[in-house]
Amino acid sequence: MPELPEVEVLKRSLEPHLVGRRIRSVEVREVRLREPVRPKLLARHCAGRRIVRLRRRSKYLLADLEGGYTLVIHLGMSGRLTLAEPATPAEPPELHEHVTFLLAPGGASRKPQRLRFRDPRRFGLVLSLKTATLDRDRHFAHLGVEPLSEAFSGGLLAHRAAGRRAPVKSFLMDARNVVGVGNIYVCEALFRAGIHPFRSAGRIALRRWDTLAGAIVEVLCRAIEQGGTTLNDFLDGEGNPGYFRTALDVYGREGEPCRRCRRPIRRKVLSQRSTFYCPGCQH
DNA sequence: CGTAGACCCTGCGCGC
DNA sequence: TGCGCGCAGGGTCTAC
Structure with missing residues (x-):
């Protein structure tokens, strides 16, 4: 589904809602993505932490968090990341909604919200990494030039x-x-x-x-x-x-x-x- | 090293 | 209507 423009558009659309906002908790209901999701690690890095800023590298959406960790999300072919109004207790998650981030009130919204990661084909990716060493991580170390950067020619x-x-x-x-x-x-x-x-x-x-x-x-x-x-x-x-x-x-x-x-x-x-x-x- | 191909997975639209 | 087929915007791994 997403190439660079789609991820960039996604990033810009989420920015006003997410930057400065605190993640309350993370729900994982399917770990079998491109790589296995690690629910406990993800929760430890995200829960209670504020999102400092959003970035994009290649087709990865990055959310830098307080505490020195970065949430890394890749949509693969069929991934979707959308905000939703607060879930009523009876409302079930969407089909293929593998990961849900529960957000505290803040940003552009006074209500708590959910950030929902849905990916039927499961080629996507959700993980957290140390911000300081992100560029050296195996997902990023080999990546070439950004086409919208000065270095591209x-x-x-x-x-x-x-x-x-x-x-x-x-x-x-x-x-x-x-x-x-x-x-x-x-x-x-x-x-x-x-x-x-x-x-x-x-x-x-x-x-x-x-x-x-x-x-x-x-x-x-x-x-x-x-x-x-x-x-x-x-x-x-x-x-x-x-x-x-x-x-x-x-x-x-x-x-x-x-x-x-x-x-x-x-x-x-x-x-x-x-x-x-x-x-x-x-x- | 560079290259070609298989593979991962679910859903959709099409022709029969 | 039901079934099989080909197709789908991602990346990774292997063999040569």
């Missing part, structure tokens, strides 16, 4: 891609090279840059890397402005969908005419992922 990508024979699409989706770019936005950025997704990463000229880096930044920023892309079930923390779907040029448009040249958009499978592109505009 075509030159950086070109340097890393030198000599690589893998398709440029695979190269861009490898988080060791650049983070946050998933299957939707990689297709969109490659279309905007006029680059064929199957072209070897090592066989792209520097000028085209500059164009591509610009296209990545552009498409991510536009998507954030539109609240992300809702295909089936993406919602932000307040339950709002995103509206970037109508702006997609190639993703999910197999057989439909290219907006630029009118030739039908093609779909091919690359490492088990659908890859959409225009055979006329991308080379």
Whole structure:
């Protein structure tokens, strides 16, 4: 479900509600996520602690807590993190609501609330780590550059891609090279840059890397402005969908005419992922 | 080291 | 209506 724009939108939507607010307790009713949830550890790090700030790294949402710990949440493919009004005692949790954070009154709300983590496919992740050493943790240590940071550039990508024979699409989706770019936005950025997704990463000229880096930044920023892309079930923390779907040029448009040249958009499978592109505009 | 492929899991929409 | 199939925005692990 979520790529960088969706996680960024989620973060911004939750910020006014969560920053400064205290977590009362944590309920875990399913530990079998991408990695086993550790309920006792999570409770020890979270319970009674205030959320100091929210951050995003790659597709991870981070909540720094008092006491030097950071709550780490990844939505995988089907995860959703939403605020809910106080639960009445009789109200059951949602189906697949694996973790619930009970929040004390505060932030934008005078009432206690629940922050609900729901994830049918269980590819997501909920854990807590020491804030000071987060970057050295195995989840983060290998991660590449943030595409919306100053450090990101075509030159950086070109340097890393030198000599690589893998398709440029695979190269861009490898988080060791650049983070946050998933299957939707990689297709969109490659279309905007006029680059064929199957072209070897090592066989792209520097000028085209500059164009591509610009296209990545552009498409991510536009998507954030539109609240992300809702295909089936993406919602932000307040339950709002995103509206970037109508702006997609190639993703999910197999057989439909290219907006630029009118030739039908093609779909091919690359490492088990659908890859959409225009055979006329991308080379 | 880089690369290709299998795998993890549930739900949905489609054609029959 | 029911069933089987392919598909889905994530990441990790293995074999070569």
